[in-house]
Amino acid sequence: MRVTFNAQYRDLQVGIDRSSETLLEMQRQVSSGKRISKPSDDPASASAAVTGRNDITRIERYTQTADSVTSRLTVIDTVLSDITDKLSQARSTGLAASGSQKTEVEREAAAQTLTGLRDAIFDDLNTSFNGIYVFAGTASSTKPYDRNPVGTPPAINPTYQGSSDEAEVDVDTGRSVKVTYNGESLAKGSAANDIFTVFDNLIAAVRGGSTVTTPSNQPGIEAAVADLKTAIDRISTSQTRLGTQMKTLEELKPQLAEMKLQAQTRLDKTENVDMAEAISGMTQAETAYRAALGAAGTTTKTSLMDFIR
Secondary structure, eight states, rough: OOEEEEEHHHHHHHHHHHHHHHHHHHHHHHHHHSSSGGGGHHHOOOOHHHHHHHHHHHHHHHHHHHHHHHHHHHHHHHHHHHHHHHHHHHHHHHTOOTTOOHHHHHHHHHHHHHHHHHHHHHHHOOOOTTTEETTTTOOTSSOOOOOOOOTSSEEEEEOOOOOOOEEEEETTEEEEOSSOOBBHHHHTTSSSHHHHHHHHHHHHHHHHHHHOOOSSSSHHHHHHHHHHHHHHHHHHHHHHHHHHHHHHHHHHHHHHHHHHHHHHHHHHHHHHHHHHHHHHHHHHHHHHHHHHHHHHHHHTTOOHHHHHO
């Protein structure tokens, strides 16, 4: 059967088109470094690449959250340490002001010191970080404690305004960390009086001194000092738990970094080309393309006599 010129030409054109497409694809891979430019190039690999990018995004989100939480917990840890120091100082001040030998001036100086410490702890428990009250529980936009109007005893309103529920955020799959605390559990816990009431009792006992109607201020001071010790223990327990969470974050960050590296490596293997193979493939495709063009050029030189011989 004789092959017509048109049929032969069509076959040559198909060969040239295929060679050209292959060459262009190899050139694209070499220039971009990517094996996949659209899902149809390799549907399975494209799907795996989407999953890989989602994994990286998730890990990055957890990493950012861990960094943010670490900053917040560092602030909380610092505040709790500051409160503990002030409570310890208050105990020392109260004990030093006890006894009948203290003058009224000395007792008043101690009372003023205790007032300053009480007000400083009030500010500590109202600490905010990036606009969030860290000791208000889940009611993080609400100031935990407030003051009573001037001249209204007590000076500090001991009524807690926050929430007893505490907010947590996820820092990894199935792992969360507490980011706000219940201020009332720190200021009062299961005790009969909160920190502010204890301070007011201590201040009153120190100012009471030793008079005919109040022979000794020792019992009131000792009771308040014991309550302050209970408050110190309560806050120390919370700070220990906080330290455990901070250690968890310290250990988690390198793990997240390693997880991201592994996910990125898998994604690169899925999407990226082996450059040596791609260059070799491009060279072969170029050779095939030139051969197709050469074959077409030779065929077009065939004369009518070549077909009728």
